[in-house]
Amino acid sequence: MNNPEKEVNMAAPDQAQPLLDQTRSHYDEYPFIEGGSNRIDWWRDYLVEFLPDGLVRGSRMVDVGSSVGEISRGLIDRGAQMTCVDISLGSLRRCREINPEAEIFHASALELPFEDASFDHAISIGVLHHTPDCRRGFHEVARVTAAGGTVVIFLYNYWSLYNLVFQAFKPLRAIWPLEKVPKWMVRTMQPFARTHLGQTLDDGQLRRLLGDKLWTPQATFHSVAEIKRWGAEEGLEFLKLKRFYLGYANVMSFRKRGDAPAGGTGETRLRCVGCGGSALESGSEVHRCTACGREYPLEGGIVRVHA
Ligand SMILES: C[S@@+](CC[C@H](N)C(=O)[O-])C[C@H]1O[C@@H](n2cnc3c(N)ncnc32)[C@H](O)[C@@H]1O
Numbered sequence: 001m002n003n004p005e006k007e008v009n010m011a012a013p014d015q016a017q018p019l020l021d022q023t024r025s026h027y028d029e030y031p032f033i034e035g036g037s038n039r040i041d042w043w044r045d046y047l048v049e050f051l052p053d054g055l056v057r058g059s060r061m062v063d064v065g066s067s068v069g070e071i072s073r074g075l076i077d078r079g080a081q082m083t084c085v086d087i088s089l090g091s092l093r094r095c096r097e098i099n100p101e102a103e104i105f106h107a108s109a110l111e112l113p114f115e116d117a118s119f120d121h122a123i124s125i126g127v128l129h130h131t132p133d134c135r136r137g138f139h140e141v142a143r144v145t146a147a148g149g150t151v152v153i154f155l156y157n158y159w160s161l162y163n164l165v166f167q168a169f170k171p172l173r174a175i176w177p178l179e180k181v182p183k184w185m186v187r188t189m190q191p192f193a194r195t196h197l198g199q200t201l202d203d204g205q206l207r208r209l210l211g212d213k214l215w216t217p218q219a220t221f222h223s224v225a226e227i228k229r230w231g232a233e234e235g236l237e238f239l240k241l242k243r244f245y246l247g248y249a250n251v252m253s254f255r256k257r258g259d260a261p262a263g264g265t266g267e268t269r270l271r272c273v274g275c276g277g278s279a280l281e282s283g284s285e286v287h288r289c290t291a292c293g294r295e296y297p298l299e300g301g302i303v304r305v306h307a
Contacts (some may be wrong), residue, residue: 002104002289009129009134009135009222009226010110010132010133010134010136011132011133011218012136012160014130015132015135017132017216019076019218020108020110020115020131020132021216022217022218023087023130023131023216023217024087024088024089025216026211026215026216026307027067027086027087027088027090028088028089028090028091029090029093029108030207030211030212031067031088031090031091031094031130031208032067032068032126032208032209032212033193033201033205033208033209033212034068034070034094034196034205035070035193035197035199035201035205036070036249037111037157038069038197038198038199039199040070040071040074040077040197041074041273042070042123043070043072043074044074044075044077046079047071047074047075047152047216048076049121049240050098050150050239050240050251050253051121051150051253052154053074053078053079053118053125055121055150055230056075056078056079056080056121057078057079057080058080058081059079059080059081059120059121059180060079060080060081060087060118060119060268061081061082061083061118061119061120061121061122061123061126062073062080062083062084062112062114062118062122062123062141062144063073063083063084063085063122063123063124064085064109064112064122064123064124064127064128064137064140064141065086065087065125065126065127065128065173066086066091066092066095066104066198067084067088067095067128068093068094068095068098069082069084069094069095069098069102069182071091071123071125071216072084072095072098072099072102073098074141075101076099076101076102078268080121081118081157082099082101082102082103082207083102083103083104083105083114083268084099084102084103084104084105084107084270085104085105085107085109085112085304086106086107087106087107087108088108089302090107092104092106092302093302095300096300096301096302097174099161100301101267103210104221104301104303104307105302105303105305106271106302106304106305107206107216107303107305107306108131108306109127109128109131109137109140109141110131110133110136110137110140111123111133111305112140112143112144112218112272113247113270113271113272113273113280113296113303113305114144114268114269114270115144115147115271115279116143116144116272116299117143117144117146118144118146118268118269119144119145119146119149120145120149121149121150121151121152122141122142122146122149122150122151122152123143123152123153124137124141124152124153124154124156124211125152125153125251126154126155126249127153127154128141128153128155129155129156129218129219129220129221129222130216130217130219130304131218132218134155134220134222135230138227138230138233138234139160139230140155141153141236142231142236142254142256143234145256146256146260147256147257147258147259147260148255148256148258148259148260149255149256149258149260149281150239150253150254151236151253151254152251152253152255152256152257153227153251153252153253153254154221154244154249154250154252155221155222155227155249155250155252156220156222156248156249157221157222157223157224157243157244157247157248157250158221158222158223158226159223159247160246160247160249161215161222161246161248162221162248162249164222165214165257166213166214166219166221171215172187173215175176176265178207178210178211178215178290180249181207181210182227183203184208185208185210186203186210187203187302189201189206189209190206193205193206193209194271195233198287204292206213206235220252221292222250224241224250224252227250227252227265231232231252231254235256235258235293236254236255237254237257238252238254238259239253239254239255239256240252240253240294247269264274268304270282270287270288270296271292272292272294273305274292274294275289275291275292277296278290278291278292280296284298285297285298286298287303
């Protein structure tokens with residue numbers, strides 16, 4: 001197990017890019033589960049106590065690591081204007097179908113293509129612990145949130161049985177491809193789906209769930225104290241903690257210090273990830289960096305930041 005006090009939330013620098021690429025391939029092949037209206041409703045209701053209607057309605061929000069966008073869907077239905085970001089293009093193509101109203105970016109949580117304080121509120125549910133640098137992802141989510149905004153973060157719990165299981169399983173994962181896992185083993189995930197989400201999933205979805213839980217290339221685990229400290233370092237005031245399903249994860253919310261912006265923040269303000277933060281000139285088919293000329297094509301309604 002990693003040690004929460006030692007901040008083992010970062011891959012070695014030479015492993016970061018390969019890990020990012022492996023993670024992208026994993027979720028392209030096995031996007032996170034799609035539970036349909038049941039799951040959309042479950043998350044819509046669950047988030048109300050972190051993000052009440054008064055905050056959500058009419059606000060601009062970013063969902064960092066949206067996958068197919070079921071959580072975003074619930075927020076759009078509650079009146080938010082959503083921007084979805086994920087590293088898996090396959091997941092985002094489905095997100096586009098589920099959320100035609102959303103702005104969608106194929107980008108990394110570790111390098112968000114937005115100016116500081118671009119959004120009223122931000123969520124990142126079950127994502128940053130899959131990146132090569134969870135701490136940096138946390139910084140990025142806080143950075144793009146405006147003063148007065150709420151940040152909701154879901155991260156795996158250091159103090160959980162799941163942490164032990166994940167570490168013990170690592171050697172097996174290296175030699176046993178997910179597609180070779182027999183159906184009976186995949187179906188052991190069904191009670192988890194039933195008791196957690198109150199629904200049954202088909203074998204394909206259960207394999208995606210198992211993939212996320214045990215075959216994902218990267219998962220780090222974090223204590224509440226560690227995440228609270230990150231919040232303090234980023235100028236976030238801690239608001240609320242809820243243990244998630246048998247304590248395998250923590251859901252925490254924070255408020256970014258400072259005065260609340262008056263109303264929405266208008267258009268999404270893009271910034272270049274290539275040359276360290278210059279503004280982008282927006283076009284209907286491509287956005288272009290005004291400084292280095294890097295292009296960000298819009299393909300099938302998705303802005304391609306990550307090549
Ligand atoms: C467990 S899923 C969670 C999806 C969604 N938030 C939900 O709860 O339904 C993790 C997601 O994180 C995405 N992801 C992993 N690393 C990422 C990164 N560096 N940047 C953006 N997304 C990433 C994966 O592609 C995947 O869609």
